[in-house]
Amino acid sequence: MLALALDMGGTHIGCGILDDETLLRSSSLDSQRAESLSSLLPCIESALRDLLKQTGVSAEQCAGLAIGFPGIVDVREGKILSTLKKYEDAIELDLERWARDRFGLRLRMENDARMALLGEQYAGAARDSRDLVMITLGTGIGGAAMIMGKLLRGAHAQAGCLGGHLPVDFRGHPCTCGNIGCAEAEAAGWSLPRIAREMPGFEGSRLSSLSDLDFRALFEWADCGDDVARSVREHCLRVWAANAVALIHAYDPEVVVIGGGVMQSASVILRFVQEYVKKHAWTCWGTPQVRAAKLGGNAALHGATPLLSENLHP
Numbered sequence: 001m002l003a004l005a006l007d008m009g010g011t012h013i014g015c016g017i018l019d020d021e022t023l024l025r026s027s028s029l030d031s032q033r034a035e036s037l038s039s040l041l042p043c044i045e046s047a048l049r050d051l052l053k054q055t056g057v058s059a060e061q062c063a064g065l066a067i068g069f070p071g072i073v074d075v076r077e078g079k080i081l082s083t084l085k086k087y088e089d090a091i092e093l094d095l096e097r098w099a100r101d102r103f104g105l106r107l108r109m110e111n112d113a114r115m116a117l118l119g120e121q122y123a124g125a126a127r128d129s130r131d132l133v134m135i136t137l138g139t140g141i142g143g144a145a146m147i148m149g150k151l152l153r154g155a156h157a158q159a160g161c162l163g164g165h166l167p168v169d170f171r172g173h174p175c176t177c178g179n180i181g182c183a184e185a186e187a188a189g190w191s192l193p194r195i196a197r198e199m200p201g202f203e204g205s206r207l208s209s210l211s212d213l214d215f216r217a218l219f220e221w222a223d224c225g226d227d228v229a230r231s232v233r234e235h236c237l238r239v240w241a242a243n244a245v246a247l248i249h250a251y252d253p254e255v256v257v258i259g260g261g262v263m264q265s266a267s268v269i270l271r272f273v274q275e276y277v278k279k280h281a282w283t284c285w286g287t288p289q290v291r292a293a294k295l296g297g298n299a300a301l302h303g304a305t306p307l308l309s310e311n312l313h314p
């Protein structure tokens with residue numbers, strides 16, 4: 001099955017063309033400074049047309065277009081229900097019509113972490129599992145769950161996809177979602193600079209001299225022996241591990257897949273989270289395996305094939 005796919009990330013939009021589990025070709029559009037999704041649609045259209053041309057595939061040969069979106073999305077209604085300060089006009093746009101008019105294709109939209117889970121389960125780190133959760137660590141923290149081979153969606157399309165907004169500290173910091181002490185508010189890309197600033201000794205740390213603190217820099221300085229960087233890294237690892245245990249208690253998975261940019265430091269993260277899960281998760285059958293995502297930044301694109309194949313109204 002041939003399919004077109006888009007992954008609407010916080011800083012860039014991934015575009016891809018797939019043949020079943022093979023990503024034939026992909027490209028990336030910078031969306032950092034884009035004010036709205038509607039202003040990006042012409043660029044997105046031309047990026048997809050380029051991919052079709054480069055692969056010698058026509059739009060008619062494709063089974064559809066799938067979009068992974070960072071927000072609450074109801075694939076059954078074909079609607080984006082809620083966004084968090086990114087592509088806010090998407091709720092008003094008729095993207096189904098856009099896909100039909102521009103490419104003659106049917107459209108399916110889904111939350112981006114759910115798409116990543118579908119991708120990893122179909123073509124990546126969890127092919128052997130029908131019961132898994134996905135955690136994507138990036139600017140925010142995405143979550144998704146599959147139970148007995150079925151992607152969890154719930155009555156209002158919110159089930160499983162708010163994993164990053166499970167509270168890990170009720171005395172913690174306010175989150176963008178309105179809650180307090182969410183995993184995201186305690187250890188995600190957007191909250192990291194504040195977490196570091198609040199760490200005792202920050203002023204004397206190399207971290208204080210960085211204009212843009214991200215996880216890559218944090219892990220590098222921790223490896224170099226900067227004490228504050230080590231403390232902040234330890235704090236983040238504990239937040240992610242607590243988040244993993246919360247998801248295990250909620251959804252009873254066999255596998256926890258962790259993806260996102262920070263997995264450049266996969267070995268440190270996997271070892272810590274796996275140990276923590278072994279020690280603290282209440283499971284009566286064994287210990288869920290903590291695995292790194294295999295498909296990297298392309299996981300959500302790979303979710304296009306299973307999403308477009310799914311019978312949504314069985």
Ligand SMILES: [Zn+2]
Nearest residue numbers: 165175177182
């Ligand atoms: Zn939150």
